[in-house]
Amino acid sequence: MTMKKKNDILSRLFGKEHRPQENKHNQPADADSGKSSDAGKGGGTGSVPGSDSGASGEAHYSDHNHNIAPDHTEDKYPRNGKDGKPEVDLSSGKYTKVWQGPNHPGVTGNMSLELTICGDEIVDAKTHVGYLHRGFEKLFERRLYMQVMPTCLRMCVPESDTNEYVFSEAVEELSGIEAPEKAKWLRMLVLEMSRLQMLLRVVPGQGGAFGLGIGVQWGMYVRELILDLFEELTGGRIYHMYMLPGGVRGDLPEGFRERAIKTMDEVYRFAQRIDDVMFNNSVFKKRATGTGYIDPSWVDRFGIVGPNARAAGYNRDVRKDHPYLLYDQLEWEVPVLEKSDVYTRARIRWMDMQVTADLIKQILNKIPEKGSFKAPTPNALNWRIPRGETYVKAEASRGEFGYYVVSDGSAYPRRITLRGPSYTHAIALLEKMLIRTNIADVGAIMVSLQTCPPEIER
Amino acid sequence: MSKLKDILSPFTAWNNLARDPVTIKDPINDRPGAARYRGFHQNDIEKCIGCGACESICETGAIRMVEVDEVETKEGDSGLRPEVDYGRCCFCALCVDICSTGSLTLSNEYIWVDEDPEAFTFVPGIDKKPWDNNQDGWKKPEPDYELNIKERVRMPEMQAEERENSFVEIVKGYSREQAIAEADRCIDCGLCQATCPAHMDIPDYIRAVREENLKEGFRIMYKTNPLPEVCGRICTHKCEDVCAMGHRGDPIAIRWLKRYIADSVDENEYQEALQQENPKDKDKSIAIVGAGPTGLSAAYYLALMGYSVKMFEAQPRAGGMMRYGIPEYRLPYNALDQDIDYILSLGVDIQYNTRVGKDITLDALHEKYDSVLVGTGLHAGKSTRIPGTDHEHVYQAVDLLREFSKGNEIPISEKIVIIGGGNVAMDITRTLARLQNQKYGQVNITTTSLETEDVMPADQEEIDEAREEKVNLKPGWGPQKIEIENNKIKGLHVQRCLSVFDENGRFNPQFDESQTDFFEGDMLIEAIGQGMDISYLSKSIRDGLDFTQRGRLVVNDYFQSKQEWLFIGGDIIQGPDVIHGIANGHKAARGIDMYLRGDLRYE
Amino acid sequence: MHQFLKEIQNRFPIHDVKEQRKNLTLFTTEKEQVVPLLTHLRDHEGFTHFVLLTAVDWIEEDLFQLTYILNNPEKKVDLGIRAYIGRENASMESAHHLWEQVATYQRELKEMFGIDFPGSPRVDEEFFLEGWDDIPPMRREFDSKKYSEETYFPRPGSKSHDPGEYMKQKLYSDDYEEEE
Incomplete structure (x- = not known):
């Protein structure tokens, strides 16, 4: 596809807003951030925000960034110790420990934050997880491969289909089975529908975290329409259990194509409305702009993926970089923005939402009428997978989402582990990002990272 | 300008006042589950055979196979039915997808509630529910959707042109890969075991094939059947008629898997694989008339119990109908000999070319031996x-x-x-x-x-x-x-x-x-x-036996006749086939043992 | 084979190289070589994205397998690096200084497998399991079913029957004797 044509797709959707990155698909696009990008590539010994050597990226962004203090040598902030962590003297009376959580506005699942605050500013943060540990990876040890399917999808509750996909794909890869073409199209359809319903929550949810509830109601309504489609296609609304090793569990119902395409119009309408009430809202702008800034240099240092990385100028999307299923047969372009703050990340998800709706329409028109939707597989009760290991990843709405599967040749997996985006976003990254932000913004920052606690602890 | 827009733009939300509400007014009645919805279970009780595949696949342990009064246990139906515990069920419907008969489905019912928590554990189809006749809900997807392989692994056979003037065995036997693939199809329900006349441990020896523990499989077979080479070829395989997999596909090739195990053990490995001997610690001796399946089977089990066994065979070789009825292209003589030789190697004595009733009388045997078993079969056309x-x-x-x-x-x-x-x-x-x-x-x-x-x-x-x-x-x-x-x-x-x-x-x-x-x-x-030829029964013996009105000999459960020293089994009593003969022989051996200990009377 | 693999092979002892897919290669190295190798891959081979670190318990061989997965965003390839360490007093050199999120993975492995990473920040802090007093639960010898039966109070419920055994009792119990 030519660059011109690519740009057409995005400019149709987003006008001038999208700035394509020519020949720089994997590096921060903005020339200003070149310096910080080099610093990031230099390795992990560089600075972190709040450290006494100063955060890179502040220089060119400080005018937006009201919550990174201009001068961190002020007494207000504790000095960093040898381990790079602030040394807080609680007996000084300057600081207070606050336990925030485990519920946060707009976050699915539970996790707590142990915040050390000075006034209403955070000087140190630790995340605490363990509210949702269900031990899935242990439970898999005594489950047949087919039995893993209805269990694994609970590892990330709001976007369960990515679990089904990467697990099925891993089992297929290890056992040398290929899903039929139709199954691949149906899997893509479900993965994109799943991304869409997730984005319909999280895009207006960003407003919700600041107290703008109305968009959440609208988003939930459109999401329910998507869930209706899921119910028709898969028999379930949240846990679809639709993909399984070998293929999928059903063809398109009659008339589904037309109904789904019609529903996509609701998505575009919603995108317009949320643009009016949230993105063009002076209060939202004031709260979101400059808040929770991610410097491009952090992307590799913290393992940042998905929209959080793409908002920082990195064109990274597993669907493009490692095309799986039949994504290389679709025409689309990955939205990339710069200056990754809460506003930009919400905006990039808003763009993703429309790109996804567009992809769903493309997929619906390409699903073949004929053909099988499941390859023959051995008896599910005795299915032994040849010894081997693999790592299979897909692009979830939050970024790279992968399963590492090890088989010892028996009917039971030796090890299945999940690499979820929130594992890095909500622990290592969040702990650094929260320093010097206002406690009122914590929820918004967590939503802007699309924190998903269930995928952290599995 | 843009600042002003940012203040005014959110007010577009007021536009919604003019829109119709999108809520469903009466969701309980207006919003049934979709046609594929995965709601509460339905089970067609007549179709269900209680194989328990649903229980095996259930990853939450929500399904238990329970006894129900409404269904009788019979061949091909365990009489058990699945009970679902909705405190555990995750509505994945894998139980539906793997159901052997297609009896289990899910309805689209999702709003049912009850005050009693125990009400959420019930047996679908037995405990009547309002959704039992719902047409909608999750059914096994069609077509080409299976969680098992419906077709059995094809047995390699000699083509018609090759075999039409040859007596070489037609069926070539499974290779290792073929046998394992076929064994993998088994869902391990054990429904077959009740139907097999010898009640062989079929699921266990199929598991041995799967786990490539063939010597163990061989030992399992010998527990109930000392003629596996024969049965692996020519058994009437009644087990396959009730196989759960046969309801929607081909039954498991149980007979061919048995043959695979039997063939895998070489003749000179029998002793090592089975580790058996005749302890000869009993001072009683038994005569067996007819070295067919019944006689050989009884001889094997009696020898293992420590009895002295002497067989009398009218023909020059042992085997009965297995040798003299079944053509070589179905049952090669070397396979038959392998089974027979092992039985005889346990110290069983055999006298060939001796027709009881002509060369020696039954009364003479009665005098010389403590008990006599006859299994003379049906040889008169x-x-x-x-x-x-x-x-x-x-x-x-x-x-x-x-x-x-x-x-x-x-x-x-x-x-x-x-x-x-x-x-x-x-x-x-x-x-x-x-x-x-x-x-x-x-x-x-x-x-x-x-x-x-x-x-x-x-x-x-x-x-x-x-x-x-x-x-x-x-x-x-x-x-x-x-x-x-x-x-x-x-x-x-x-x-x-x-x-x-x-x-x-x-x-x-x-x-x-x-x-x-x-x-x-x-x-x-x-x-x-x-028909049978029982002219060897002298008048005095015959007068002491029970016959039915239609002239059939009557024996008790242990094949003991009214003349308590005389046991009669095989085709004369039940069959005609090899596996009944083997089963009769095994049971008669136990009966003789009991009789000789004084624990068995004809009644 | 990828060019970079040849480069690596010249510098580091690697074996059991397997190209699982064209964008995923796995290989094994010695445990002492892991951190130098990771550093080299990050700084010179463009594997700037750290994907995951996890362990596999091969209890039969008394070994833990550690798997580090890296990604090269330019070349768009993934690399899996395996290293084996003994299960007894399992310990591994920490790589927390290379990527910020590595410390989290190491903290999890300490808690779930009992693999120590000396020097890794907060490696001894409780992570998922507050107040856990049993062996590290992801070790194969930890029996989750036994644990739950001893710890919780299952509702007894109905008795389940094996169809084959049930039919034996019902239809032919006296035809059958269990030998030995």
């Missing part, structure tokens, strides 16, 4: 007794098969007509077809039976293979008269047979006299069944 059957070129199938097995020449002509629709008829048909091919270079045999093909007692594969070997099969005709001209057989007159049995299941064939046919042939063979 029955005749149709239609006009012409007394002609010298009308033969009995069993006689020809026996003579041929002994290596003697048997009469063979260019055009043969055979009467019979069972496996013996197929055996003689296919044996003679091979001989015709060898002698004349072509086959000209007409085999006719009363039964139409769908109810012919012969195995379907026998019928198909006979056709492949160019035999002219004519099912559904009743023989009327043999046409004889100048003392030469010309052929057989037949009438269309409408039905074989009456509504009571009695043999009572009905004919359509207007439909007739004539099958040409210069030699005619009857293969319509065999």
Whole structure:
């Protein structure tokens, strides 16, 4: 596809807003951030925000960034110790420990934050997880491969289909089975529908975290329409259990194509409305702009993926970089923005939402009428997978989402582990990002990272 | 300007005041689950066989197989039914997808509630629920969607052209990969075990194939069947008729898996694999009349118990019908000998060419031995007794098969007509077809039976293979008269047979006299069944036995006759087939043991 | 084979190289070589994205397998690096200084497998399991079913029957004797 044509797709959707990155698909696009990008590539010994050597990226962004203090040598902030962590003297009376959580506005699942605050500013943060540990990876040890399917999808509750996909794909890869073409199209359809319903929550949810509830109601309504489609296609609304090793569990119902395409119009309408009430809202702008800034240099240092990385100028999307299923047969372009703050990340998800709706329409028109939707597989009760290991990843709405599967040749997996985006976003990254932000913004920052606690602890 | 827009733009939300609400007013009634919705279970109780595949696949342990009063345990149906605990069920519907019969489905009901928590555990289909007749809900997806392989692994066989003039075994046996793939299809329900006359541990030895623990599989088979090489080839495999997989696909090839295990153990490894010996620690001795399946099986188990066993066989070799009835292309002699040799190696004594009743009397055996088991089988061919059957070129199938097995020449002509629709008829048909091919270079045999093909007692594969070997099969005709001209057989007159049995299941064939046919042939063979020859029972013994009104011998559960020292089993009592003989022999052996300990009386 | 693999092979002892897919290669190295290798891959071979670190318990061989997965965003390839360490007093050199999120993975492995990473920040702090007093639960010898039966109070519920065994009792119990 030519660059011109690519740009057409995005400019149709987003006008001038999208700035394509020519020949720089994997590096921060903005020339200003070149310096910080080099610093990031230099390795992990560089600075972190709040450290006494100063955060890179502040220089060119400080005018937006009201919550990174201009001068961190002020007494207000504790000095960093040898381990790079602030040394807080609680007996000084300057600081207070606050336990925030485990519920946060707009976050699915539970996790707590142990915040050390000075006034209403955070000087140190630790995340605490363990509210949702269900031990899935242990439970898999005594489950047949087919039995893993209805269990694994609970590892990330709001976007369960990515679990089904990467697990099925891993089992297929290890056992040398290929899903039929139709199954691949149906899997893509479900993965994109799943991304869409997730984005319909999280895009207006960003407003919700600041107290703008109305968009959440609208988003939930459109999401329910998507869930209706899921119910028709898969028999379930949240846990679809639709993909399984070998293929999928059903063809398109009659008339589904037309109904789904019609529903996509609701998505575009919603995108317009949320643009009016949230993105063009002076209060939202004031709260979101400059808040929770991610410097491009952090992307590799913290393992940042998905929209959080793409908002920082990195064109990274597993669907493009490692095309799986039949994504290389679709025409689309990955939205990339710069200056990754809460506003930009919400905006990039808003763009993703429309790109996804567009992809769903493309997929619906390409699903073949004929053909099988499941390859023959051995008896599910005795299915032994040849010894081997693999790592299979897909692009979830939050970024790279992968399963590492090890088989010892028996009917039971030796090890299945999940690499979820929130594992890095909500622990290592969040702990650094929260320093010097206002406690009122914590929820918004967590939503802007699309924190998903269930995928952290599995 | 843009600042002002940012203040005004959110007010567009007021536009919604003019929109219609999107809420569903009465969701309980207006919003049924979708057609594929995964709601509460439904189970078609008549269709369900209680195989427990649903329980095995359930990853939450929500399904338990429970006893229900409404269903009886019978062959092919455990009588158990799945109970679902909705405190555990995750509504994944894998139970539906794997259901052997397709009886289990999910309804689209999702709003049912109850105050009693125990109400959320019930047996679908037995405990009546309002959604039992809902049409919508999750059904196993169609087509091409299976969580198992419906087709059995094809058995490699000699092609028709290769085999049509050869007595080399047709079936080649599974390779390691084929056997494991076939064993993998088994869902381990164990429904087959009750139907097998010998109650072999079928799921266990199939598991041994899967786990490549073949010696263990061999030991499992010998627990209930000391003739696995034979049964692995020619068993009537009643187990496969009730196999859960057979409801929607091919049953597991249980017989071929048994053969695979038996073939995998070499003759000289038997002792090492089984580690058995005759302790000879009992001072009682037993005579066995007839070295067929019943006699051999009993001899094996009695020898292991420590008894001295002596067998008397009328023919020059052991095996009975297995040797003298079944053609070599189905059961090669070396396979049979492997089984027999092992039994004899346990210190079982055998005297050949000794016909009890002629060479030695049963009374003499009674005097010399503590107990006697007779398993003399059915070796006397029955005749149709239609006009012409007394002609010298009308033969009995069993006689020809026996003579041929002994290596003697048997009469063979260019055009043969055979009467019979069972496996013996197929055996003689296919044996003679091979001989015709060898002698004349072509086959000209007409085999006719009363039964139409769908109810012919012969195995379907026998019928198909006979056709492949160019035999002219004519099912559904009743023989009327043999046409004889100048003392030469010309052929057989037949009438269309409408039905074989009456509504009571009695043999009572009905004919359509207007439909007739004539099958040409210069030699005619009857293969319509065999009778027993029990002339060896002297009058004094016979008078002490019980017979039914229809002349059948009566024995108790342990095959003990009213003459308590005398045990009778095999085809005379039950069958006719090998596996019943083996089962009878095993049980009679236990009966004899009990009798000799003084624990068993005929009642 | 990828060019970079040849480069690596010249510098580091690697074996059991398997190209699982064209964008995923796995290989094994010695445990002492892991951190130098990771550093080299990050700084010179463009594997700047750290994907995951996890362990596999091969209890039969008394070994833990550690798997590090890296990604090269330019070349768009993933690399899996395996190293084996003994299960007894399992300990591994920490790689927390290379990527910020590595410390989290190491903290999890300490808690779930009992693999120590000396020097890794907060490696001894409780992570998922507050107040856990049993052996590290992801070790194969930890029996989760036994643990739950001893710790919780399952509702007894109905008795389940094995169909084959049930039919034996119902239909032919006296035809059958269990030998030995």
